[in-house]
Amino acid sequence: MQQFKILFFCFLFVPTVFMAQDSDFSNDVKDYLESNGSMQQYEYAYDQLMIMMEGRYPKSEGNKQGWSYLEENKPKALADIKNLMVPIYQANFTQGEIKQMAAFYKSEAGVLLITDRAKMTEVHKEELNTFYNSAVGQKIISKQEVLTTEISKVSEGWSRDLYETSMSLLKNG
Template sequence: MKTFLLAGLMFLGLTLNLNAQSDDSYKQETIEFIKLTGATKAFQNAIAQIGQMVPEDKKVDYTAEAEGTLDDLYSKMADIYMAEFTQGEIEQLVAFYKTDLGKKLASKQTSLTQKAMGLGQNWGMEVSAIAQKYQ
């Protein structure tokens, strides 16, 4: 009985260890995907833009500390993506973003998002004007 219990615990430990390794590689691949989409450039731009208010003699320290927050941000973002996409889907997305078309999409993503947000704001004002007619 003790041998059976010990063997079961060893198997469980091995299974948990393998799952932890699999989850870690899944998370790392998800982080790679997020970076391939152009997020790194967007975050670097945000750090620089926010840092404009920091005095020049403190910018190096500010930049280092701000960039130090990115690993945690990527990890949290990965958790969000992992809740929506399987590891196989993430692998396919990584493969796509490594293609020429995927690289082009990633390089234009920030600009496209900004333009789309502008359109969305204009559309929202248009719909608000329509709603006002009915008040």
């Protein structure tokens, strides 16, 4: 009976702990992707595709439903690419490293690095150098090639699917 209780505990409690940790780790990666500018780039890519599609398939009564879908689908499409990128970061960094990376990009120096590098002061540049000379910064640099390759694959698939969906919804309208 005691063994049954231990097994029961393991089957119920242990997976919940691991799922909660994984969920926290996933959320930390998602937070990092928001803070480092990645998601703004995907949002821009989505918007640019819609501009291109509108040039090819102007809004009309015939394609009204397709356009409505694409406009409403934007948050889901962005969530999809974010979810596709989470495993890439989880495979290459620890949760603690991801938190450190997000913290840097939320700092004044990190925000300016993404938004307007011309406004970076010498102090900001020193903070940037300090970050990239840290263990986490060095790991980012060492993983750059792997990250670029893996993220490119995921991004290309996402872009291709989005383009094909857009075409199929709008060209028949």
